[in-house]
Amino acid sequence: MTENVLVRRDWPSPAPGAAPLPRMVRAQSTLELRTLLRNGEQLLLTLIIPVLLLIAFGRGSLVSVPGSRIGFIVPGILALAVMSTAFTSQAIATGFERRYGVLKRLGATPLSRPGLIAAKTMTVLVVEVAQAAIVFAVGAAIGWRPVADPAAVVWVPLLLLAGTAAFSGLGLLMAGTLRPEATLAGANLLYLIMLGLGAVLFPLSKFPAGARPVLRLLPADALADGLRSVLDHASGLPGVDLLVLCVWAVAGVALAARTFRWD
Numbered sequence: 001m002t003e004n005v006l007v008r009r010d011w012p013s014p015a016p017g018a019a020p021l022p023r024m025v026r027a028q029s030t031l032e033l034r035t036l037l038r039n040g041e042q043l044l045l046t047l048i049i050p051v052l053l054l055i056a057f058g059r060g061s062l063v064s065v066p067g068s069r070i071g072f073i074v075p076g077i078l079a080l081a082v083m084s085t086a087f088t089s090q091a092i093a094t095g096f097e098r099r100y101g102v103l104k105r106l107g108a109t110p111l112s113r114p115g116l117i118a119a120k121t122m123t124v125l126v127v128e129v130a131q132a133a134i135v136f137a138v139g140a141a142i143g144w145r146p147v148a149d150p151a152a153v154v155w156v157p158l159l160l161l162a163g164t165a166a167f168s169g170l171g172l173l174m175a176g177t178l179r180p181e182a183t184l185a186g187a188n189l190l191y192l193i194m195l196g197l198g199a200v201l202f203p204l205s206k207f208p209a210g211a212r213p214v215l216r217l218l219p220a221d222a223l224a225d226g227l228r229s230v231l232d233h234a235s236g237l238p239g240v241d242l243l244v245l246c247v248w249a250v251a252g253v254a255l256a257a258r259t260f261r262w263d
Contacts, residue, residue: 024111028119033126035093042089046127050081051138057201058142068232071147074139075227076200079163081131083200083220086124086164088191091171094120095183098175098261114257121168128164146231155230155237162245163223169252170219176260194220219248 036042054077058070097103103116111119136144146152175183195201198220204212215221226241 024109025115025119025122028111028116029122029126032120032123036089036123036127039093042093045089046081046085046131047134050077050084050131051134053077053080053201054135054138055142058139058144070139070142070144071232072203072228073201074135074144074146075231076224077139078132078135078160078227079198079220079224080195080200081135082128082160082163082223083167083191083194083198085127085131086121086167087171088187090120090124090168091175091187092184094172094175095178095180095187099180117168117172117253117257117260120172121164124164124168125161128160132160147234148231149234149236151236152230152234156227158237159223159226159230159242159245162242162249163219165249166219166223166245166252169249169254169256172260173252173256176256194218197221199224217244219245222248 036046054073057077058073094103171187174186178186197207197215198218199215200220204215204221207215216225222241222244226238226245229235229238229241
């Protein structure tokens with residue numbers, strides 16, 4: 001007896017192998033975003049605290065600044081929001097992902113270190129869009145009126161992108177090389193230091209003259225001052241501030257991609 005076998009010739013041939021890198025990055029960034037939205041502590045750090053500080057410093061008299069107080073505070077809070085999401089929140093979350101073996105499992109997949117860094121950075125950018133919308137809305141509600149020229153629609157995203165890359169690189173460098181407990185303590189400590197010394201809430205004129213050149217090299221100061229120049233002084237692209245952020249970004253991302261440990 002002869003058995004006839006029907007062969008479907010229109011079926012695609014098996015093609016084992018890794019998915020293209022952009023698809024892997026998109027899938028990982030979607031997972032990262034869902035995890036963040038389910039984490040109440042991270043949402044507190046990234047959304048609630050910046051808004052509370054904006055209201056407290058924008059409407060009160062906790063700090064004296066040259067010119068408009070609210071015009072000084074809103075760009076600083078926007079810089080703080082970027083630092084909260086791209087640096088502190090990301091460093092702590094990634095550090096404990098290492099501890100619980102999440103990254104070790106990812107290390108067994110085709111997703112490379114640069115791919116993981118790109119996915120986490122994309123997640124941060126999505127959250128920052130929501131942060132910027134909230135900060136601008138709350139600022140406008142309490143009396144903020146930006147003093148900016150039309151080119152600000154280009155300069156502000158460029159500064160935010162450079163700041164995100166700088167803080168993401170630093171956060172992932174810390175999370176990928178230190179123990180989770182050390183990352184938790186170090187990220188919170190650096191957050192407070194940059195909050196107090198990075199011209200986020202206090203102008204550099206409040207600090208000793210000898211310390212100001214050093215403080216201007218901090219990424220928090222560069223981002224806050226750059227945003228302030230564009231949004232409160234209608235200045236052009238703040239080239240020095242952008243350069244400082246780019247240097248931090250290149251150094252941080254390069255070191256993180258080279259030294260990041262999955263386990």
